[in-house]
Amino acid sequence: MTPRIPTLIFATALAVSVTCAATAETCPPAPDHTEGLDLLIAEVKQADTELEARRIANKMWEFWADAPNEQAQEILKRGMTKRAAWDLLGALEDFDALVGYCPNYAEGYNQRAFVNFLREDFATxxxxxxxxxxxxxxxxxxxxxxxxxxxxxxxxxxxxTTLDDALQLNPWLPERHLAAPGGVLNIPGQEL
Known part of the structure; x- marks a missing residue:
């Protein structure tokens, strides 16, 4: 007697979820760059030019994009490459895999969010x-x-409020124009 299709589907789903859970346990913690980021945040607040601020922000990206291990780094790189080529579904698959493998790595979620933003799935x-x-x-x-x-x-x-919080940490963000006088997120009553 052959198993029924729903039984096979359930067994396959169970095997996949057990495998994902086991894999998630093998991802080491993400590197703790808190101290380095705090120093860069202090530095960017003191930047005199946008170019200087951009250089500092690039250093922040080096910290955020420092994955927990080589396997996670490769998934991150592959997903970012696909996103840059506008293979958004391929990038989404990679970032889903990264989040599944390293559920405590913030950049996996940030990159998946960026892909969904590009797909105009803002709620996700x-x-x-x-x-x-x-x-x-x-x-x-x-x-x-x-x-x-x-x-x-x-x-x-x-x-x-969220943009204001970000600007408190980096007043040179490209999105700062949204909160400037005349910007869509300018506080009412502070227009030109």
Whole structure:
């Protein structure tokens, strides 16, 4: 007697979930770059030019993109390459795999959120951005992405607050124009 199809599907799903759970346990903790990021945040606040601020922000990206191990680094790199080539579904698959493998690595969620933002799935992006910020509270890029996602969802007050939080850490963010006089996230009553 052959097994029924629903039984096979259930058995396959169970095997996949057990494998994913076992794999997630093998991902080491993400490197702790808190001290280095704090120093860069202090430095970017003192930057005199946008070019200098951009150089500092690039150093922040080096920390955020430092995956827990070589396997995670390769998945991250592959997903970012696909995203850059606008293979958004392929990138999404890679970032799903990265989040499944390293569920405590903030950048996996941030990158998946970016892909969903590009796909204009702002609500899904927001869920991942919230998780990224839960794992890495000073992840300025995730804050900025969260503000943009909230703006796209027409949640203006929340977007304004989130962008303000990000600008407190990096006043040179490219999105700062949104909060400037005349910008869509400028505080009412502070227009030109």
């Amino acid at each position: 992006a927001l869920v991942d951005l919230d998780r990224a910020l839960e794992l890495s509270p000073n992840h300025i890029a995730a804050m900025s992405g969260r503000a943009l996602s909230l703006l796209a969802l027409d949640r203006i007050d929340e977007a304004r």
